[in-house]
Amino acid sequence: MTRNCGVESPSPRPRIHQTHPHDTPHFHSTLSERKLRRFNTLIFVFRLAAFSSALSAAVFMLATKSASPHWNDFGAFRFVVAANAIVALYSLFEMIASAWEISRGSTIFPEFCQVWFDFSHDQVFAYMLLSADAAGTEMARQLRRVATCTANNAFCIQSDIAVGLGFAAFLFLMISSLLSGFRVACFVIKGSRFHL
DSSP states (O other): OEEETTEEEOOSSOOOOOSSGGGOOOOOOHHHHHHHHHHHHHHHHHHHHHHHHHHHHHHHHHTOOOSSSOGGGOHHHHHHHHHHHHHHHHHHHHHHHHHHHHHHSSOSSOHHHHHHHHHHHHHHHHHHHHHHHHHHHHHHHHHHHTTOSOTTOHHHHHHHHHHHHHHHHHHHHHHHHHHHHHHHHHHHHHSSSOOO
16 A cells, blocks of 8 residues: 555555565576575585584594693693684584575575674684684694604694694685675675675
């Protein structure tokens, strides 16, 4: 119904009821929907890889069983464990959000919030993980220099593996950050997170 000078008259076309601005349906062809699903699946794969690497890094560091030294004795290794655990939890949430978007075709939060949430958190957690792994690498080097780590010391081998897995998680999170940055650019330019 439209209103003309206080008198309502019927509209020739029914109006679309819209509860939120982000509920506006976007037209997508079948080909563009396939591209969109492929892009979202790619994001999901990198989130899964970041989750797996970060969780494995935290578990490897926590699983050291030597009596001396222990990961808890070194601040850098505590930082490696904390950063990888945080990134694993964040990546798990983002995997759920990606699966939601693939299955339902919409985001968990409103589109504006989701795009900026993904990009900003990817950036913050990627830099946090990089700094933690850099600190862990330097600590491992110092332990080798003072002969704390011998050739077959399980603690040193596991801490090296944990730091390496942390760098792999950073790599996957960095790629996810590039993809979410692309979505931000599309949102700023076109008003939608999709470039199609």
